[in-house]
Amino acid sequence: xxxxxxxxxxxxxxxxxxxxxxxxxxxxxxxxxxxxxxxxxxxxxxxxxxxxxxxxxxxxxxxxxxxxxxxxxxxxxxxxxxxxxxxxxxxxxxxxxxxxxxxxxxxxxxxxxxxxxxxxxxxxxxxxxxxxxxxxxxxxxxxxxxxxxxxxxxxxxxxx
Numbered sequence: 001x002x003x004x005x006x007x008x009x010x011x012x013x014x015x016x017x018x019x020x021x022x023x024x025x026x027x028x029x030x031x032x033x034x035x036x037x038x039x040x041x042x043x044x045x046x047x048x049x050x051x052x053x054x055x056x057x058x059x060x061x062x063x064x065x066x067x068x069x070x071x072x073x074x075x076x077x078x079x080x081x082x083x084x085x086x087x088x089x090x091x092x093x094x095x096x097x098x099x100x101x102x103x104x105x106x107x108x109x110x111x112x113x114x115x116x117x118x119x120x121x122x123x124x125x126x127x128x129x130x131x132x133x134x135x136x137x138x139x140x141x142x143x144x145x146x147x148x149x150x151x152x153x154x155x156x157x158x159x160x
Contacts, residue, residue: 028127028128028131031131032115035108035111035112035115036112038105038108038109038111038112039109040109040112041105041106041109045106045109048102048105048106049102049106051098051099051101051102052099052102052103052106052142054095054099055095055096055098055099055100055102055103056099056103056143058085058087058092058095058096058099059099061085061086061087062081062082062085062087064085065081065082065084065085066081066084068084069081069084078092103142103143106142107138107139107142110138110142111135111138113138114131114134114135114137114138115131115134117134118130118131118133118134
């Protein structure tokens with residue numbers, strides 16, 4: 001008795017394009033496309049920056065409270081840390097949700113600036129690498145050094 005040979009449909013091969021110049025989408029081009037979907041903050045920049053700064057201050061206070069509790073020999077829970085830092089559960093939850101959203105919004109809305117600056121510099125380093133370094137700098141600026149007291153917009157501070 002003869003059996004019919006079973007044929008499976010060939011699996012389509014996936015091509016990974018590693019260069020922007022291949023003419024096909026790759027990770028960097030997808031990044032550029034997604035980056036353009038986020039609106040610039042304009043007049044919302046200062047209130048958003050203040051929320052992000054408050055969140056970073058909240059995180060710093062919690063880190064200090066956690067370290068103090070650990071120094072006392074206590075293995076703290078998040079609720080213990082928040083209480084030691086002087087926050088109620090509702091205040092802490094509000095700081096976390098609003099602050100994370102504001103920080104993310106600050107980063108996403110300023111990525112266009114990073115790419116614009118990266119395009120200005122023509123060196124032996126690729127645009128993708130310059131953009132990656134600029135994005136790391138933007139994250140550092142938003143999460144570590146940005147203050148709203150200087151009166152500059154965040155975009156100008158990134159340039160400094």
